[in-house]
């Protein structure tokens with residue numbers, strides 16, 4: 166029966182390679198850089214597909230690219246929730262023993278078993294145990310080092326991915342130095358590293374920190390956008406293949422509403438699919454209605470929660486709210502106009518850029534070709550709709 170399952174994924178990274186849109190060429194490019202023994206730092210705003218890309222990249226790395234670029238193994242370490250060395254150790258442990266490939270999983274189990282014998286305890290207990298405060302930090306550093314040494318011995322051609330690497334900046338115990346010593350020293354020539362991060366400045370600061378310029382050699386790349394036509398073809402195909410063909414104007418509207426932002430596009434497609442019966446068409450009207458529902462759902466989302474926290478904050482946080490509203494209403498090309506800044510309640514137009522920088526560190530806004538924009542298109546639309554200032558012209562008498 167066609168179309169039993171909703172083909173659109175928006176609540177987790179995409180791992181089915183047939184559902185990853187538009188990343189083949191970039192995966193090939195990054196794989197060749199990594200196989201050429203250069204580390205890569207990959208930047209991409211939240212929800213734009215970094216983790217999904219890593220899945221595509223792993224497939225590409227597993228291919229042979231000629232005699233000097235044999236297949237590589239990949240270990241993906243997810244640092245999403247790491248705020249301490251024991252947390253880091255736990256994540257590396259999970260990445261090793263939970264490796265999707267049996268051969269790697271077995272090798273990891275063997276290595277970890279040997280390591281535990283050496284250090285005299287079970288690595289998993291680190292995750293849950295509180296040890297004497299004095300001994301713990303030095304011991305954790307040593308354990309992490311030994312564990313990364315075990316990791317590097319898993320394969321003769323290895324890429325280690327640190328997803329959400331920027332999280333380590335809040336991790337005490339100098340994890341960067343430990344990574345450097347274990348994975349970037351002379352014995353680790355067979356290992357290349359990929360760091361991903363959603364906050365460009367944070368990632369760059371870590372890469373270039375002068376007291377530890379360890380990633381000076383890393384190629385810094387930006388995750389490419391999924392092109393609108395690639396997404397259009399994908400949506401058209403998936404709706405059709407699951408028994409809900411979509412009208413052209415419906416698909417055009419869908420992509421305009423989301424600006425082809427990866428997660429939002431999939432979420433809106435998912436919503437449209439969900440409300441269309443098998444055999445029925447996806448029409449412009451149904452896309453508009455689905456978009457409406459999603460914009461309203463922002464009211465109960467993390468975005469609204471963050472906005473409430475900012476609203477209750479000090480002057481600099483209120484300025485962030487002002488800056489968000491300003492960019493939502495007027496776009497991000499003329500953010501330093503005095504007249505506009507006054508309209509939004511800034512005490513001085515010179516405060517706008519700093520507020521935008523803080524919002525960028527929160528992952529809420531970003532900048533493309535000198536223009537600021539709100540990363541999530543549904544959030545942007547929700548802000549616009551509630552704005553009392555959206556249509557207010559700026560007085561020509563105001564100096565600029």
Ligand SMILES: Nc1ncnc2c1ncn2[C@@H]1O[C@H](COP(=O)(O)OP(=O)(O)OP(=O)(O)O)[C@@H](O)[C@H]1O
Nearest residue numbers: 174175177186211212213214215216217427428431
């Ligand atoms: N190449 C792609 N093809 C199709 N959809 C994609 C692609 N990349 C991302 N998506 C969509 O975006 C969503 C988020 O992707 P993913 O989790 O990989 O992003 P991320 O950048 O790692 O996010 P985060 O910053 O939250 O970790 C996916 O659930 C999917 O809906």
Ligand SMILES: [Mg+2]
Nearest residue numbers: 215216217328
């Ligand atoms: Mg991710």
